[in-house]
Amino acid sequence: MHAPRPSHDVIVLGAGAAGLMCAGRAGQAGLQVALIDHAEAPGKKILISGGGRCNFTNRSVSAANFHSANPHFAKSALGRYRPADFIALIERHGIAWHEKTLGQLFCDGSARQVVDMLLSECPAEKVELLLGHAVSDIRHDGALFHLARDSAMLSAPALVIATGGPSIPKLGATGLAYDIARQFGCKVVVPRPALVPLTLPPADLLFRELSGIATEVIATAGKARFREAALFTHKGLSGPAILQVSSYWKPGEAIAVDFLPGAPPDWLRQAKREHPRAQVKTALAARLPDRLAAALSEKIDQPGNLADMPDKRLSQIESRLASWAFHPNGTEGFAKAEVTSGGVSTDFLSSKSMATKHLPGLYFIGEGVDVTGWLGGYNFQWAWASAVAAANAL
Numbered sequence: 001m002h003a004p005r006p007s008h009d010v011i012v013l014g015a016g017a018a019g020l021m022c023a024g025r026a027g028q029a030g031l032q033v034a035l036i037d038h039a040e041a042p043g044k045k046i047l048i049s050g051g052g053r054c055n056f057t058n059r060s061v062s063a064a065n066f067h068s069a070n071p072h073f074a075k076s077a078l079g080r081y082r083p084a085d086f087i088a089l090i091e092r093h094g095i096a097w098h099e100k101t102l103g104q105l106f107c108d109g110s111a112r113q114v115v116d117m118l119l120s121e122c123p124a125e126k127v128e129l130l131l132g133h134a135v136s137d138i139r140h141d142g143a144l145f146h147l148a149r150d151s152a153m154l155s156a157p158a159l160v161i162a163t164g165g166p167s168i169p170k171l172g173a174t175g176l177a178y179d180i181a182r183q184f185g186c187k188v189v190v191p192r193p194a195l196v197p198l199t200l201p202p203a204d205l206l207f208r209e210l211s212g213i214a215t216e217v218i219a220t221a222g223k224a225r226f227r228e229a230a231l232f233t234h235k236g237l238s239g240p241a242i243l244q245v246s247s248y249w250k251p252g253e254a255i256a257v258d259f260l261p262g263a264p265p266d267w268l269r270q271a272k273r274e275h276p277r278a279q280v281k282t283a284l285a286a287r288l289p290d291r292l293a294a295a296l297s298e299k300i301d302q303p304g305n306l307a308d309m310p311d312k313r314l315s316q317i318e319s320r321l322a323s324w325a326f327h328p329n330g331t332e333g334f335a336k337a338e339v340t341s342g343g344v345s346t347d348f349l350s351s352k353s354m355a356t357k358h359l360p361g362l363y364f365i366g367e368g369v370d371v372t373g374w375l376g377g378y379n380f381q382w383a384w385a386s387a388v389a390a391a392n393a394l
């Protein structure tokens with residue numbers, strides 16, 4: 001009896017950032033690829049990323065910009081496919097780009113250019129793009145993976161799972177990568193919404209009334225510290241600094257916010273010497289948006305002129321404003337999370353190839369893996385780098 005013949009050399013499941021990159025590379029290497037997605041169009045998250053301009057990488061990327069149960073895991077793939085490699089690809093396709101703050105690189109035009117580039121990197125005669133159909137019943141017979149797609153059966157010796165994480169389900173995001181991982185004996189680190197707005201309890205209602213106000217802060221959760229803008233929302237806190245610390249925040253813990261990161265430590269005592277008849281609220285309003293200054297002073301509840309307050313009290317107020325404790329009661333969840341932290345445990349994967357150690361034909365790449373980047377182009381760089389690591393090993 002003959003063994004069943006494979007329909008393809010490799011099946012890539014998920015035509016998002018990582019799947020498109022991996023399929024293109026594999027096709028260019030001469031492999032026959034099936035690239036499958038249940039969505040009607042590829043790369044939906046790329047299209048809405050970076051406010052429609054796709055923050056496609058960061059000027060400086062290292063494993064320190066990611067969190068994972070194994071902080072060393074990402075080093076290998078990131079070291080072998082660097083931001084400069086992706087920039088070279090973008091430039092080869094004539095896509096103009098610019099650098100914003102903190103090394104973040106964006107398209108001048110639109111994120112659509114990145115999706116079109118990735119599609120054009122997939123050789124038509126090698127990569128079969130199969131969109132708009134759910135996949136069910138994945139099996140491995142010892143040699144080939146078999147995958148039912150509607151009435152058709154696909155089979156290949158290699159299967160790459162690039163279905164991302166469950167954040168933003170309305171875009172078609174699912175936890176399929178975790179189900180497949182568990183089916184084939186890999187553990188999954190508990191997935192959590194990350195880069196997500198935090199919600200505040202009713203006791204902090206005063207701050208929720210500041211909805212729409214933004215200011216530069218240093219936000220801290222545990223050992224993670226980010227100096228960027230924070231934004232008050234009608235549910236709590238958002239803005240880049242808060243999204244960054246949300247990935248490190250644990251339920252029940254407080255986050256600390258320094259509202260005056262640029263001010264000298266004795267700024268209020270200096271204000272007392274310069275403007276003794278001013279109030280705390282006025283001194284704060286010189287450095288912060290008026291409504292925020294008013295809300296903070298109301299919480300501090302220190303009426304009277306600065307001249308009437310002992311330096312010791314002013315120094316206490318300075319300290320409180322430099323480390324204001326918020327006690328979030330939750331996050332806005334997967335519906336609003338830019339990424340999912342946790343995912344397929346790296347203990348089960350080769351950091352060089354992203355292949356499952358005990359079943360080398362099965363690969364996991366991109367956001368489905370327990371490697372989560374900071375805000376700022378890092379998550380795409382992980383998608384590209386892990387995809388290339390897998391493609392090179394196919």
Ligand code: FDA
Pocket residue numbers: 013014015016017018019036037038039042043044045046048049050051054055056057134135162163164165167168171172173174175176337338339365366367368376377378379380381383
């Ligand atoms: P990705 O989510 O891109 O792709 C997964 C694919 O699998 C999708 O096409 C999906 O339809 C498909 N799929 C899922 N379940 C399936 C199933 N059951 N069957 C078949 N197919 C299935 N990052 C960054 O670095 N810079 C940025 O500017 C932004 N901006 C940004 C904005 C917003 C609003 C979001 C939500 C996210 C970002 N990100 C980002 C994060 C970034 O988009 C994300 O980390 C990468 O897209 C992850 O790439 P993957 O290929 O792993 O998953």
